[in-house]
Amino acid sequence: MLGFTKRELGKSNxxxxxxxMSPRRSYDQFCSAARALDAVGDRWTLLIVRExxxxxxxxxxxxxxxxxxxxxxLASRLKDMERDGLTTRRRLPPPGAVHVYxxxxxxRELLPVLRALGEWGRTELGERRPxxxxxxxxxxxxxxxxxxxxxxxxxxxxxxxxxxxFHLWLGAVEGPLYGxxxxxxxxxxxxxxDSVTCTAVSRGxxxxxxxxxxxxxxxxxxxxxxxxxxxx
Amino acid sequence: MLGFTKRELGKSNxxxxxxxMSPRRSYDQFCSAARALDAVGDRWTLLIVRExxxxxxxxxxxxxxxxxxxxxxLASRLKDMERDGLTTRRRLPPPGAVHVYxxxxxxRELLPVLRALGEWGRTELGERRPxxxxxxxxxxxxxxxxxxxxxxxxxxxxxxxxxxxFHLWLGAVEGPLYGxxxxxxxxxxxxxxDSVTCTAVSRGxxxxxxxxxxxxxxxxxxxxxxxxxxxx
Numbered sequence: 001m002l003g004f005t006k007r008e009l010g011k012s013n014x015x016x017x018x019x020x021m022s023p024r025r026s027y028d029q030f031c032s033a034a035r036a037l038d039a040v041g042d043r044w045t046l047l048i049v050r051e052x053x054x055x056x057x058x059x060x061x062x063x064x065x066x067x068x069x070x071x072x073x074l075a076s077r078l079k080d081m082e083r084d085g086l087t088t089r090r091r092l093p094p095p096g097a098v099h100v101y102x103x104x105x106x107x108r109e110l111l112p113v114l115r116a117l118g119e120w121g122r123t124e125l126g127e128r129r130p131x132x133x134x135x136x137x138x139x140x141x142x143x144x145x146x147x148x149x150x151x152x153x154x155x156x157x158x159x160x161x162x163x164x165x166f167h168l169w170l171g172a173v174e175g176p177l178y179g180x181x182x183x184x185x186x187x188x189x190x191x192x193x194d195s196v197t198c199t200a201v202s203r204g205x206x207x208x209x210x211x212x213x214x215x216x217x218x219x220x221x222x223x224x225x226x227x228x229x230x231x232x
Numbered sequence: 233m234l235g236f237t238k239r240e241l242g243k244s245n246x247x248x249x250x251x252x253m254s255p256r257r258s259y260d261q262f263c264s265a266a267r268a269l270d271a272v273g274d275r276w277t278l279l280i281v282r283e284x285x286x287x288x289x290x291x292x293x294x295x296x297x298x299x300x301x302x303x304x305x306l307a308s309r310l311k312d313m314e315r316d317g318l319t320t321r322r323r324l325p326p327p328g329a330v331h332v333y334x335x336x337x338x339x340r341e342l343l344p345v346l347r348a349l350g351e352w353g354r355t356e357l358g359e360r361r362p363x364x365x366x367x368x369x370x371x372x373x374x375x376x377x378x379x380x381x382x383x384x385x386x387x388x389x390x391x392x393x394x395x396x397x398f399h400l401w402l403g404a405v406e407g408p409l410y411g412x413x414x415x416x417x418x419x420x421x422x423x424x425x426d427s428v429t430c431t432a433v434s435r436g437x438x439x440x441x442x443x444x445x446x447x448x449x450x451x452x453x454x455x456x457x458x459x460x461x462x463x464x
Contacts, residue, residue, distance in 0.1 A: 028365060029365050029370065031282070031366075035357050036349040050263070050265055068259060113348040118265040120268045120341055121264035121265055121266070123338075124270070133260060133261050134261075138261065202264060
């Protein structure tokens with residue numbers, strides 16, 4: 001587990017755990033935005049929330065999908081987030097029996113913050129740089145928005161990119177908002193597109209309906225979402 | 233100017249300026265939320281945006297309303313923000329002739345991010361701690377929301393607290409969203425309340441209309457906003 005032992009992750013008073021948990025830093029300002037930043041303003045925290053919006057994740061999977069984070073930093077942030085009521089850690093029942101991290105309802109309420117950041121960041125996205133990592137599910141929130149703009153607010157949509165598959169739970173008020181890999185249920189629509197098209201849609205330069213009409217997005221499935229995208 | 237010279241603030245290539253401007257750190261992730269955090273994720277940046285939503289501010293005023301920030305940190309962040317297109321710096325015409333910092337339209341577009349953070353942070357606000365600083369205008373965004381929830385979406389509202397006065401430009405699509413001190417024009421409504429009431433309204437525990445009805449907010453003025461608050 002990348003130099004990271006179960007004992008260190010557990011609730012214990014041993015000095016190495018305490019060292020890893022940073023003292024909570026505060027702006028000491030009686031302002032609700034400053035208070036929010038006390039909880040989520042540290043580097044990596046909101047990107048960990050992004051990953052956990054995809055449902056419960058194992059430490060190793062989180063680490064793999066947060067390229068650039070050190071194991072110490074990730075462990076420290078997860079401790080802080082648990083202390084602050086944003087996440088919980090639990091052991092899956094057998095035969096899984098691994099520990100997973102998941103958002104509390106309070107943590108999930110950070111979705112509007114991530115969406116606002118993502119929408120502001122659309123014009124910052126630019127082209128992919130040689131140094132940029134990419135995971136297919138990082139397109140989940142932009143595509144969710146594009147689907148909403150196309151009038152599709154509910155249903156399960158599976159998305160296939162060269163970089164991987166993910167699925168979206170549109171209109172989900174609790175539980176995961178998206179997940180990695182194919183949809184675990186029959187999806188209402190299946191979309192196949194390349195990352196150039198996906199980037200243009202994410203940047204808001206290309207509407208999803210237009211992209212379908214231009215043949216840049218292939219739509220499969222018979223659900224209402226698929227029909228709406230094909231027929232609109 | 234707090235150990236801070238005009239030459240250091242100016243556009244120059246002298247080593248002390250370059251030392252102050254931190255190299256842009258990036259998550260190197262092709263994700264719009266991560267890109268946004270590349271620009272605004274550093275400590276203090278979003279709180280500087282909060283201050284600049286009140287219109288152009290001098291360095292000394294910014295420093296005074298960001299208790300806890302060091303002059304070096306503030307100068308460094310302002311440089312970064314200018315480099316990233318969030319702010320500009322200009323000299324006011326005589327007789328003012330001082331330098332002010334202001335948001336670009338791109339910087340102002342961060343308002344939804346600050347609002348989302350502030351709304352999430354409402355339940356984090358709690359009671360004022362002995363170590364908490366407070367400025368009256370930190371209640372501006374929560375009150376703006378409370379006024380919108382009371383059905384008041386346009387007009388100028390002046391707010392008087394023991395801690396100071398500020399005013400709100402409701403429905404402003406450009407320019408300042410609020411400002412410190414009394415309104416520079418005849419306001420549509422004047423509100424006087426104490427910080428305990430203002431905190432309850434900010435936390436969403438007390439509606440503004442209910443607070444007026446209970447006599448906890450005094451409403452002056454003859455504009456439609458005043459009438460709506462008194463009559464609702």
